[in-house]
Amino acid sequence: MSSFNGTExxxxxxxxxxxxxxxxxxxxxxxxxxxxxxxxxxxAAGYMKLAPEYAAYALSVILIGLYWAHSHFSGKLLxxxxxxxxxxxxxxxxxxxxxxxxxxxxxxxxxxxxxxxxAALVYLGVAAAPATWWFxxxxxxxxxxLPDPRLTDAYLRRLTIKYGVTAGAFWAAFILAFWGWQAxxxxxxxxxxxxxxPPAEPAYKPGL
Amino acid sequence: MSSFNGTExxxxxxxxxxxxxxxxxxxxxxxxxxxxxxxxxxxAAGYMKLAPEYAAYALSVILIGLYWAHSHFSGKLLxxxxxxxxxxxxxxxxxxxxxxxxxxxxxxxxxxxxxxxxAALVYLGVAAAPATWWFxxxxxxxxxxLPDPRLTDAYLRRLTIKYGVTAGAFWAAFILAFWGWQAxxxxxxxxxxxxxxPPAEPAYKPGL
Amino acid sequence: MSSFNGTExxxxxxxxxxxxxxxxxxxxxxxxxxxxxxxxxxxAAGYMKLAPEYAAYALSVILIGLYWAHSHFSGKLLxxxxxxxxxxxxxxxxxxxxxxxxxxxxxxxxxxxxxxxxAALVYLGVAAAPATWWFxxxxxxxxxxLPDPRLTDAYLRRLTIKYGVTAGAFWAAFILAFWGWQAxxxxxxxxxxxxxxPPAEPAYKPGL
Amino acid sequence: MSSFNGTExxxxxxxxxxxxxxxxxxxxxxxxxxxxxxxxxxxAAGYMKLAPEYAAYALSVILIGLYWAHSHFSGKLLxxxxxxxxxxxxxxxxxxxxxxxxxxxxxxxxxxxxxxxxAALVYLGVAAAPATWWFxxxxxxxxxxLPDPRLTDAYLRRLTIKYGVTAGAFWAAFILAFWGWQAxxxxxxxxxxxxxxPPAEPAYKPGL
Numbered sequence: 077m078s079s080f081n082g083t084e085x086x087x088x089x090x091x092x093x094x095x096x097x098x099x100x101x102x103x104x105x106x107x108x109x110x111x112x113x114x115x116x117x118x119x120a121a122g123y124m125k126l127a128p129e130y131a132a133y134a135l136s137v138i139l140i141g142l143y144w145a146h147s148h149f150s151g152k153l154l155x156x157x158x159x160x161x162x163x164x165x166x167x168x169x170x171x172x173x174x175x176x177x178x179x180x181x182x183x184x185x186x187x188x189x190x191x192x193x194x195a196a197l198v199y200l201g202v203a204a205a206p207a208t209w210w211f212x213x214x215x216x217x218x219x220x221x222l223p224d225p226r227l228t229d230a231y232l233r234r235l236t237i238k239y240g241v242t243a244g245a246f247w248a249a250f251i252l253a254f255w256g257w258q259a260x261x262x263x264x265x266x267x268x269x270x271x272x273x274p275p276a277e278p279a280y281k282p283g284l
Numbered sequence: 285m286s287s288f289n290g291t292e293x294x295x296x297x298x299x300x301x302x303x304x305x306x307x308x309x310x311x312x313x314x315x316x317x318x319x320x321x322x323x324x325x326x327x328a329a330g331y332m333k334l335a336p337e338y339a340a341y342a343l344s345v346i347l348i349g350l351y352w353a354h355s356h357f358s359g360k361l362l363x364x365x366x367x368x369x370x371x372x373x374x375x376x377x378x379x380x381x382x383x384x385x386x387x388x389x390x391x392x393x394x395x396x397x398x399x400x401x402x403a404a405l406v407y408l409g410v411a412a413a414p415a416t417w418w419f420x421x422x423x424x425x426x427x428x429x430l431p432d433p434r435l436t437d438a439y440l441r442r443l444t445i446k447y448g449v450t451a452g453a454f455w456a457a458f459i460l461a462f463w464g465w466q467a468x469x470x471x472x473x474x475x476x477x478x479x480x481x482p483p484a485e486p487a488y489k490p491g492l
Numbered sequence: 493m494s495s496f497n498g499t500e501x502x503x504x505x506x507x508x509x510x511x512x513x514x515x516x517x518x519x520x521x522x523x524x525x526x527x528x529x530x531x532x533x534x535x536a537a538g539y540m541k542l543a544p545e546y547a548a549y550a551l552s553v554i555l556i557g558l559y560w561a562h563s564h565f566s567g568k569l570l571x572x573x574x575x576x577x578x579x580x581x582x583x584x585x586x587x588x589x590x591x592x593x594x595x596x597x598x599x600x601x602x603x604x605x606x607x608x609x610x611a612a613l614v615y616l617g618v619a620a621a622p623a624t625w626w627f628x629x630x631x632x633x634x635x636x637x638l639p640d641p642r643l644t645d646a647y648l649r650r651l652t653i654k655y656g657v658t659a660g661a662f663w664a665a666f667i668l669a670f671w672g673w674q675a676x677x678x679x680x681x682x683x684x685x686x687x688x689x690p691p692a693e694p695a696y697k698p699g700l
Numbered sequence: 701m702s703s704f705n706g707t708e709x710x711x712x713x714x715x716x717x718x719x720x721x722x723x724x725x726x727x728x729x730x731x732x733x734x735x736x737x738x739x740x741x742x743x744a745a746g747y748m749k750l751a752p753e754y755a756a757y758a759l760s761v762i763l764i765g766l767y768w769a770h771s772h773f774s775g776k777l778l779x780x781x782x783x784x785x786x787x788x789x790x791x792x793x794x795x796x797x798x799x800x801x802x803x804x805x806x807x808x809x810x811x812x813x814x815x816x817x818x819a820a821l822v823y824l825g826v827a828a829a830p831a832t833w834w835f836x837x838x839x840x841x842x843x844x845x846l847p848d849p850r851l852t853d854a855y856l857r858r859l860t861i862k863y864g865v866t867a868g869a870f871w872a873a874f875i876l877a878f879w880g881w882q883a884x885x886x887x888x889x890x891x892x893x894x895x896x897x898p899p900a901e902p903a904y905k906p907g908l
Contacts (some may be wrong), residue, residue, distance in 0.1 A: 083773050083898050092300060092716060093768065096512070096723030099304030102374075103381050104730060106312060111388045119389060119399040123406055133382070141374035144301065148370060149291050159898035162772060166726075166765035173727050174757070180735045181743060191743040198747055274367035277290040300508060304720070307512030310582075311589050314520060319596045327597060327607040331614055341590070349582035352509065356578060357499050482499050482575035508716060515720030518790070519797050522728060527804045535805060535815040539822055549798070557790035560717065564786060565707050690707050690783035 083159035090165060091151045098144040101173040105136045108180070128183045135183070136176035142271040143172055143206060149275050153235075154217065155224045164216055168209035171202075178202050188258075196257035197250065200264055204246035211243040224278075231279040242267060291367035298373060299359045306352040309381040313344045316388070336391045343391065344384035350479040351380055351414060357483050361443075362425065363432045372424055376417035379410075386410050396466075404465035405458065408472055412454035419451040439487040450475060499575035506581060507567045514560040517589040521552045524596070544599045551599070552592035558687040559588055559622060565691050569651075570633065571640045580632055584625035587618075594618050604674075612673035613666065616680055620662035627659040640694075647695040658683060707783035714789060715775045722768040725797040729760045732804070752807045759807070760800035766895040767796055767830060773899050777859075778841065779848045788840055792833035795826075802826050812882075820881035821874065824888055828870035835867040855903040866891060 080086075109129050112122025157165075178199045185195040217223060218232055245267045253260035288294075317337050320330025365373075386407045393403040425431060426440055453475045461468035496502075525545050528538025573581075594615045601611040633639060634648055661683045669676035704710075733753050736746025781789075802823045809819040841847060842856055869891045877884035 083776075085772070085776055089715060089719065089772060089775065091297060093719040093723055093772070095297065095301040096304050096515075096720050097727055099301055099512075100308055100724055100727040101730070102378070103305055103308040103312065104727065106309070106381050106385065107315060107731060109382065109385050111385060117399075119393070119402040119406075123402075134378075137374065137378040141371065141378070145367060145370045145374065148293070148297060148301070149367065151297065152291075152293055159769060159773065162769045163765065163896065166761065166769065170726070170758075170761040170765070173730050174733065177730065177733050177735060185743070191741075194743040194747075198743075272371065274291050299505060303505065303509040304512050304723075307509055307720075308516055310586070311513055311516040311520065314517070314589050314593065315523060317590065317593050319593060325607075327601070327610040327614075331610075342586075345582065345586040349579065349586070353575060353578045353582065356501070356505060356509070357575065359505065360499075360501055480579065507713060511713065511717040512720050515717055516724055518794070519721055519724040519728065522725070522797050522801065523731060525798065525801050527801055533815075535809070535818040535822075539818075550794075553790065553794040557787065557794070561783060561786045561790065564709070564713060564717070565783065567713065568707075568709055688787065 080156055083162075084156045085158075087151055087154040087157050090157045090162060094147055094151075094165060094169060095144075097169040097173065098140065098147065101169075101176070102137055102140045102144065104173075105133050105176040105179075108176070109133060128180065132176070132179040132183045135179045139175055139203065139268060140172060142268060143210075146271060146275065150214075153223050153227060153278060156222055158220060158222065160216055160220065161213065161222060164209065164213040168206055168213055171205040171209050175202055175206065193253060193257045196253045196261055200246065200250040200253055200260060203264065203268075204243065204250055207239075207243040207246045211239040214239050226280045228279045228281050231276075234276065288364055291370075292364045293366075295359055295362040295365050298365045298370060302355055302359075302373060302377060303352075305377040305381065306348065306355065309377075309384070310345055310348045310352065312381075313341050313384040313387075316384070317341060336388065340384070340387040340391045343387045347383050347411065347476060348380060350476060351418075354479060354483065358422075361431050361435060361486060364430055366428060366430065368424055368428065369421065369430060372417065372421040376414055376421055379413040379417050383410055383414065401461060401465045404461045404469055408454065408458040408461055408468060411472065411476075412451065412458055415447075415451040415454045419447040422447050434488045436487045436489055439484075442484065496572055499578075500572045501574075503567055503570045503573050506573045506578060510563055510567075510581060510585060511560075513585040513589065514556065514563065517585075517592070518553055518556045518560065520589075521549050521592040521595075524592070525549060544596065548592070548595040548599045551595045555591055555619065555684060556588060558684060559626075562687060562691065566630075569639050569643060569694060572638055574636060574638065576632055576636065577629065577638060580625065580629040584622055584629055587621040587625050591618055591622065609669060609673045612669045612677055616662065616666040616669055616676060619680065619684075620659065620666055623655075623659040623662045627655040630655050642696045644695045644697055647692075650692065704780055707786075708780045709782075711775055711778045711781050714781045714786060718771055718775075718789060718793060719768075721793040721797065722764065722771065725793075725800070726761055726764045726768065728797075729757050729800040729803075732800070733757060752804065756800070756803040756807045759803045763799055763827065763892060764796060766892060767834075770895060770899065774838075777847050777851060777902060780846055782844060782846065784840055784844065785837065785846060788833065788837040792830055792837055795830040795833050799826055799830065817877060817881045820877045820885055824870065824874040824877055824884060827888065827892075828867065828874055831863075831867040831870045835863040838863050850904045852903045852905055855900075858900065 110126060112119055112126065178195070181191075181195045182199040185192040214236060218236065223232060246264060249260040249264040249267070252263065318334060320327055320334070386403070389399075389403045390407040393400040422444060426444065431440060454472060457468040457472040457475070460471065526542060528535055528542065594611070597607075597611045598615040601608040630652060634652065639648060662680060665676040665680040665683070668679065734750060736743055736750070802819070805815075805819045806823040809816040838860060842860065847856060870888060873884040873888040873891070876887065
């Protein structure tokens with residue numbers, strides 16, 4: 077272990093901590109789900125009325141789940157972590173953990189009413205935060221040579237561009253929402269769902 | 285690590301994440317349990333009145349616990365995971381996490397009343413979802429050659445049939461519940477409890 | 493991995509799952525803690541009134557914490573786990589997870605009132621459950637030869653007696669509570685706190 | 701594994717448990733966050749009114765996050781853990797887990813009112829607890845020779861002083877708060893934020 081300097085460690089413990097926070101963040105919105113109360117008569121109607129809760133839960137699971145899947149992938153790319161990377165990871169994880177929070181108002185106002193724009197703005201702002209932390213953390217990691225040294229520079233640069241574009245797209249959607257909240261949500265949805273596509277195969281330097 | 289292509293990794297990190305989600309999903313229903321309030325006089329009566337809450341908790345623990353035990357077992361069968369498998373795992377875990385949610389109304393209406401059929405239908409539909417995700421994930425895993433290559437084809441096929449039959453049985457119970465909700469619940473209970481039996485010994489190819 | 497039969501695996505994955513459930517069970521009672529509400533005037537009085545909540549939290553942390561510490565120790569003694577051991581672990585963990593639940597009423601009625609006996613009986617019954625599951629799981633483990641084969645039979649027997657006595661003592665305290673709930677709580681407290689003492693050094697067979 | 705005596709084990713399992721508790725403790729305050737209710741008209745005003753909740757959440761994330769980052773670092777310094785260290789870890793983790801609890805009243809009374817001193821006193825007392833447990837645990841670890849034996853005595857002593865000063869500073873801030881709660885909070889804030897600086901590089905004995 078002493079081959080790493082200072083606060084540097086293999087990424088496995090940070091990954092374990094991240095995975096635990098992700099696991100809680102993705103499961104905690106279940107607490108917001110309610111069953112129809114016994115005193116209400118019509119159970120089917122009771123479940124129907126709760127539909128926005130389920131939709132908000134599904135939205136949160138998709139967003140956090142995609143972040144986890146890419147976090148899982150990017151863990152393969154790091155050789156080590158250090159104190160600064162850990163602190164940026166805390167920021168990222170805290171930002172991810174609160175994304176379920178404005179999902180409910182968003183779903184409530186999705187049909188279009190005077191509050192729809194506000195609901196979309198808050199959601200997009202909150203959703204842009206983890207993308208921004210992620211990008212900042214990646215810039216820090218490459219500046220501190222934390223990734224696997226066998227990865228090619230071109231591959232690292234490609235990821236830098238990808239993460240920068242993602243964060244930028246979320247903020248662009250946020251600004252766009254002042255004029256057209258529906259278009260902004262569609263744009264942010266496209267960016268998010270683009271992460272369903274598997275990330276590009278890591279490129280290693282020849283002869284290693 | 286570079287012996288795996290693209291997003292492929294050893295299953296250990298996904299297992300750690302899954303275990304954490306399972307741990308939260310199985311513990312979170314505790315939040316729904318209440319102690320009798322101080323202002324209520326009779327403590328014993330207060331605890332009795334909460335009996336459906338405990339029954340719903342026990343039901344959730346059994347269902348999630350059996351899924352975990354088999355998830356634990358199936359982790360032994362995989363050689364690697366990839367991006368698609370991870371995404372299907374997110375779906376499966378989200379589906380498992382919400383199974384405690386319709387357990388309370390089910391227990392409330394178990395004695396038989398005009399809402400019993402609805403309560404049973406919702407419960408069976410929600411319980412069929414993780415079985416379906418599990419089956420889909422297994423089909424994906426075998427199609428992508430993720431299981432340990434030393435396992436025999438016959439063994440893999442046997443599991444495919446087992447998981448397909450389980451998912452099918454849950455949906456059959458769901459449909460059956462339109463006519464007889466008691467019979468449907470008994471059938472689903474039998475399928476679930478069949479997983480108390482240890483899974484069949486993995487069969488490895490000779491000479492390996 | 494194929495050196496283990498059927499569902500047998502090294503204990504590390506079960507330990508990870510157990511640790512996660514313990515971590516949640518020990519942290520979840522925090523949700524029951526409240527801060528004084530802003531609308532209440534006197535903050536100091538508001539915090540004082542919440543004292544029983546903190547006492548109940550402390551009680552839960554001590555009980556679950558000691559179980560975790562011994563679970564951590566006993567993980568060192570196992571060579572492998574199997575399906576039956578996993579299922580018994582689920583039962584044990586679910587039983588541990590609900591011990592915080594009757595702690596609040598116990599603390600409320602500790603000063604002595606007509607409900608004190610009921611509060612003590614419920615608490616002792618709920619606290620006896622994990623001790624009983626633990627004992628049952630240990631009997632199963634020794635019957636199935638899951639412990640490290642290098643441990644001496646005398647050492648294993650010693651633990652069998654210890655765990656049996658603990659479970660028996662909790663049930664004895666439960667029965668005693670019908671006549672004297674204070675004495676029963678003191679007795680159960682002594683049994684619990686005896687686990688603060690480090691467990692006996694494992695004895696290994698000579699020449700191994 | 702038998703190279704460790706009695707309850708001694710490698711630190712990895714305790715680290716996994718600690719990480720899980722940290723992960724829950726840092727994520728659980730999300731449960732306290734609310735979305736504006738659908739029945740309230742003005743969504744933007746609704747979100748604004750919740751600002752103290754977010755501030756309290758941010759405060760909790762910073763405090764727990766910094767503890768985690770240093771816990772992560774100190775795990776690198778230990779060679780083993782034992783029963784006593786585990787029990788002290790439970791105390792530390794329980795103390796960390798309740799730090800979010802008085803954050804909300806603190807934020808509510810930060811503008812200055814007759815309750816501000818009480819809010820600051822409670823917060824500082826609760827925040828001093830984990831620092832004290834941490835220091836006690838470190839003293840225990842060094843007394844029992846749990847750290848990596850290759851670390852120099854000077855380095856261990858340096859950490860002893862650092863942790864002692866931190867705990868002392870929190871209690872000093874607590875006492876100071878009787879006279880000047882603002883100054884006390886600023887002082888405690890400085891001590892906390894000093895942990896943003898990476899810990900000193902571990903010094904190993906020469907020739908090892």
